[in-house]
Amino acid sequence: DQQVKQNSPSLSVQEGRISILNCDYTNSMFDYFLWYKKYPAEGPTFLISISSIKDKNEDGRFTVFLNKSAKHLSLHIVPSQPGDSAVYFCAHGAGSYQLTFGKGTKLSVIP
Amino acid sequence: DTGVSQDPRHKITKRGQNVTFRCDPISEHNRLYWYRQTLGQGPEFLTYFQNEAQLEKSRLLSDRFSAERPKGSFSTLEIQRTEQGDSAMYLCASSSPGQGYGYTFGSGTRLTVV
Secondary structure, eight states: OOOEEOOOSEEEEETTSOEEEEEEESOOOSOEEEEEEEOTTSOOEEEEEEETTOSEEEETTEEEEEETTTTEEEEEESSOOGGGOEEEEEEEEOSSSOEEEOOOEEEEEEO | OOOOEEEOSEEEEOTTOOEEEEEEOOTTOOEEEEEEEOTTSOOEEEEEEETTEEEEEOTTSOTTEEEEOGGGSOEEEEESSOOGGGOEEEEEEEEOGGGTTOOEEOOOEEEEEO
């Protein structure tokens, strides 16, 4: 089974600086990796995805990097804004439409 | 479109009781998913519908859990003989074929079993 691990439960960053959220995975397959953002009392919101055939995908302030040799995924947010404060989940999807989520990293952007 | 709606938002029930949750997906989405999230964990997949057909079920979904999606529109998730370990946030999501894995989640139903 695919495992997705987010080893940092929390991260604090100053407003305007870069936020880097990390994720490690176990199995390598042709598939997709995604990041979701979750505010309290709301469901997760899809943020950005990357296919395993790519190394990078960018959408505005958000960039996801995929290092297949290290089985490592990262999300960069530049510049960080207070509204980015939320829990970020990395997720893996392959074949069927089932997603496997990590435990999440709580990002706090300090004004 | 108001997004994915879940009802109720909160449910407190006594151990051993049955509970039923409802999910109304985005109208044009033919795919519907149920996930469960416990404290400190990410969402865990429970089951997946394409239209009215239930195509996948997690081994997490014990015999006490049943989900339906009659007519391929709204869905219900029923838990029979609830246990304290069933306390969690139950999340529903929907998507259309062109969305891939970028689901739209509802705000969830928080279940507390006392």
